[in-house]
Amino acid sequence: MASPDKLAALFPEESAVSPQFRMPGRIDQREYLVDGEERVWNGPTREVLSPVCLTTPRGIEQQKIGSYPLLDEKEALAALAAAVRAYDNGRGRWPTMAVADRIRHVEDFLFRIKDKRGDVVRLLMWEIGKSLKDSEKEFDRTIEYVRDTIDALKDLDRASSRFTIQQGIIGQIRRAPLGVVLCMGPFNYPLNETFTTLIPALIMGNTVIFKPPKLGVLLHRPLLEAFRDSFPRGVVNTVYGEGQTIVPPLMSSGQINVLAFIGTARVANTIRKQHPKPHRMRCVLGLDAKNAAIVLPDADLDLAVRECVLGALSFNGQRCTALKMLFVHTSVAADFLRRLSGAVAQLKPGMPWDDGVNITPLPEPGKPARMAEYVADAQREGAAVVNESGGAASHTFFYPAVLYPVNARMRLWREEQFGPVIPVAPFDDIAEPVRYVEESDYGQQVSIFGTDPEHIARLVDPLVNQVCRVNINSQCQRGPDTFPFAGRKDSAEGTLSVSDALRVFAIRTLVAAKAEEVNKKLITHIVRNHTSNFLSTDFIF
Numbered sequence: 001m002a003s004p005d006k007l008a009a010l011f012p013e014e015s016a017v018s019p020q021f022r023m024p025g026r027i028d029q030r031e032y033l034v035d036g037e038e039r040v041w042n043g044p045t046r047e048v049l050s051p052v053c054l055t056t057p058r059g060i061e062q063q064k065i066g067s068y069p070l071l072d073e074k075e076a077l078a079a080l081a082a083a084v085r086a087y088d089n090g091r092g093r094w095p096t097m098a099v100a101d102r103i104r105h106v107e108d109f110l111f112r113i114k115d116k117r118g119d120v121v122r123l124l125m126w127e128i129g130k131s132l133k134d135s136e137k138e139f140d141r142t143i144e145y146v147r148d149t150i151d152a153l154k155d156l157d158r159a160s161s162r163f164t165i166q167q168g169i170i171g172q173i174r175r176a177p178l179g180v181v182l183c184m185g186p187f188n189y190p191l192n193e194t195f196t197t198l199i200p201a202l203i204m205g206n207t208v209i210f211k212p213p214k215l216g217v218l219l220h221r222p223l224l225e226a227f228r229d230s231f232p233r234g235v236v237n238t239v240y241g242e243g244q245t246i247v248p249p250l251m252s253s254g255q256i257n258v259l260a261f262i263g264t265a266r267v268a269n270t271i272r273k274q275h276p277k278p279h280r281m282r283c284v285l286g287l288d289a290k291n292a293a294i295v296l297p298d299a300d301l302d303l304a305v306r307e308c309v310l311g312a313l314s315f316n317g318q319r320c321t322a323l324k325m326l327f328v329h330t331s332v333a334a335d336f337l338r339r340l341s342g343a344v345a346q347l348k349p350g351m352p353w354d355d356g357v358n359i360t361p362l363p364e365p366g367k368p369a370r371m372a373e374y375v376a377d378a379q380r381e382g383a384a385v386v387n388e389s390g391g392a393a394s395h396t397f398f399y400p401a402v403l404y405p406v407n408a409r410m411r412l413w414r415e416e417q418f419g420p421v422i423p424v425a426p427f428d429d430i431a432e433p434v435r436y437v438e439e440s441d442y443g444q445q446v447s448i449f450g451t452d453p454e455h456i457a458r459l460v461d462p463l464v465n466q467v468c469r470v471n472i473n474s475q476c477q478r479g480p481d482t483f484p485f486a487g488r489k490d491s492a493e494g495t496l497s498v499s500d501a502l503r504v505f506a507i508r509t510l511v512a513a514k515a516e517e518v519n520k521k522l523i524t525h526i527v528r529n530h531t532s533n534f535l536s537t538d539f540i541f
């Protein structure tokens with residue numbers, strides 16, 4: 001049972017938090033990185049309120065763990081000017097640097113941030129309520145992503161380290177940077193998803209303005225010096241504050257060449273329109289999703305339930321890839337719901353650092369109330385909460401609610417709940433969930449659970465043309481990071497994976513010459529004397 005009182009009792013007194021997980025003190029960040037220097041901001045700041053509450057003599061209180069700068073337009077434009085200067089129309093040191101040298105800078109960065117793991121993990125727990133295990137995973141996955149990116153770039157460069165001759169024309173084709181990239185990651189993977197665009201953008205020779213998400217800002221503070229010391233000045237610049245204040249001046253300058261944004265389609269569209277020539281700006285977008293699971297009558301229900309719980313409730317359902325709508329064949333619905341409710345009851349609510357914890361406090365202000373509205377709306381339209389204590393809430397906690405039977409009149413049918421509410425809808429005819437996927441505004445992934453190969457095959461073929469990944473007997477997920485991560489409709493623009501990201505942040509450009517003696521001699525001279533970083537046959541080992 002997880003009554004509100006029991007949930008409230010999970011918020012500990014400070015003395016009960018193991019010293020290794022306690023905040024060592026407030027982090028009142030004033031520094032931001034522009035043009036290779038840490039500047040100090042003396043203007044307004046925003047208080048960082050942790051989703052973690054503590055029991056105090058005054059009652060249960062959300063902890064204030066620090067603050068960060070609310071920069072204004074002037075500072076945003078200073079960051080832009082620094083990035084534009086460092087790029088210098090593609091003539092800057094960074095965009096013209098040999099690939100092997102850029103790799104060395106990124107390796108240096110990796111070396112410097114590795115021992116920040118403890119600080120970043122602790123801040124992930126306190127700022128967004130991610131469990132210790134998942135916070136460690138986020139850090140380690142990010143480090144691995146950077147390593148894999150370096151290897152992928154070496155491969156890419158090796159393939160470009162040669163000339164081709166076609167129709168009497170000699171050519172050397174490489175990928176060149178695009179310019180200034182504005183990187184904005186999401187709060188649920190503030191480190192990992194930011195770095196999956198920031199690092200490829202950088203390593204391809206672009207210069208970057210990086211704005212952390214609204215929640216999950218302070219965890220980047222321990223990395224600031226590494227950015228400053230590992231890259232030439234102006235190559236990485238950080239801006240903090242209100243998106244509505246900072247982003248419009250950046251965009252309306254027309255000097256942002258790539259927008260790398262993970263968030264909602266609504267915000268992405270607003271930002272894109274602020275660019276005076278949107279066609280000049282490449283967009284790499286990870287947006288909304290409402291991934292469905294389809295449980296067929298012959299599904300292995302133990303397996304389906306295990307994967308659906310993982311899919312719907314990992315990090316409290318706050319993943320773009322989360323399963324946000326479950327369709328279950330009527331013939332197995334009762335059994336599925338019984339098992340699902342049982343599995344949800346096994347999940348442990350608690351503080352992010354508690355051993356084996358699954359359900360943790362939610363970081364977005366007002367989120368438990370929004371989850372409760374979804375539940376109330378579904379109940380009004382005829383659904384019931386079928387798991388014990390489903391929807392119980394206290395302060396920042398919301399205990400997962402399984403709702404059944406969900407139908408098209410309910411908000412949960414279409415809206416992305418991005419939280420611990422699991423809508424389940426029965427179906428008799430497979431055409432019903434397939435139509436749901438077809439009519440959805442989103443097109444990221446789907447999961448199908450079943451054991452009949454004929455049936456699965458018949459579903460795979462239409463569904464791959466609706467979404468970008470069909471998972472068989474498995475939850476939806478992004479990883480492994482070498483797999484393409486994309487979406488159709490309102491879910492994404494561009495494909496990200498370790499190797500795809502390198503392509504997304506670069507454009508193919510070539511040097512060509514008719515294969516005449518004069519040109520052959522000229523090119524040979526340049527290559528032998530290493531006078532160009534582009535025209536080169538150097539092989540990175």
Ligand code: G3H
Pocket residue numbers: 188189193318319320321476477478479
């Ligand atoms: O929030 C969206 C993330 O890209 C999901 O990644 O499936 O590995 O949790 P994940």
